[in-house]
Amino acid sequence: MNAQRERQPTKEKREYWLSAERKVGSYPEHTDGGGKWLIFVPSDAVDEIWQNVKRAVEEVKLGSTAKVSTAKPNPNSTDSSSHVICVYTYDASDEANVRQIRSSLRDLDITSKIPYKTDDATFQDKYRKSGDKRISLYYE
Numbered sequence: 001m002n003a004q005r006e007r008q009p010t011k012e013k014r015e016y017w018l019s020a021e022r023k024v025g026s027y028p029e030h031t032d033g034g035g036k037w038l039i040f041v042p043s044d045a046v047d048e049i050w051q052n053v054k055r056a057v058e059e060v061k062l063g064s065t066a067k068v069s070t071a072k073p074n075p076n077s078t079d080s081s082s083h084v085i086c087v088y089t090y091d092a093s094d095e096a097n098v099r100q101i102r103s104s105l106r107d108l109d110i111t112s113k114i115p116y117k118t119d120d121a122t123f124q125d126k127y128r129k130s131g132d133k134r135i136s137l138y139y140e
Helices: 043-058 095-107 119-123
Strands: 017-021 035-042 065-069 082-089 115-118
Touching (some): 017 043, 035 043, 035 095, 043 065, 082 095, 115 119
Antiparallel strands (some): 035 115, 065 082
16 A cells, blocks of 8 residues: 555645546546536545545546645635545536536435536635635536
8 A cells, every 4th residue: 555545634734635646547638627526525524535536536437636635724725624625527618527527426425515616716716715606617
């Protein structure tokens, strides 16, 4: 087991994020139109949910990358008792792919409604903490 696999979001305090990458197969190159599903998880559940998402990315059941916020305080966080897991898609305009990844997340028991945010919204510094509303392109 490599060091990255052993790292848990609730224990990591040096980095803001832990990440996962696809180990085999191919997925379209990330475009300027990319985005991510945002899964907000309480601290007491994030380590287990992250391991499931990480494994799914590595095993080609999701897109090519995902990341999770850690215990290191982040200025963009709205709630220190929860974490966010970002599951990336290569292009928000490929609605079939975006919805397929959402379906795969449901297969991992992530069944509550979650937002999908484009990279463009992130680059424009649109965050709920800043008072921005209706940031999500999808919410399902």
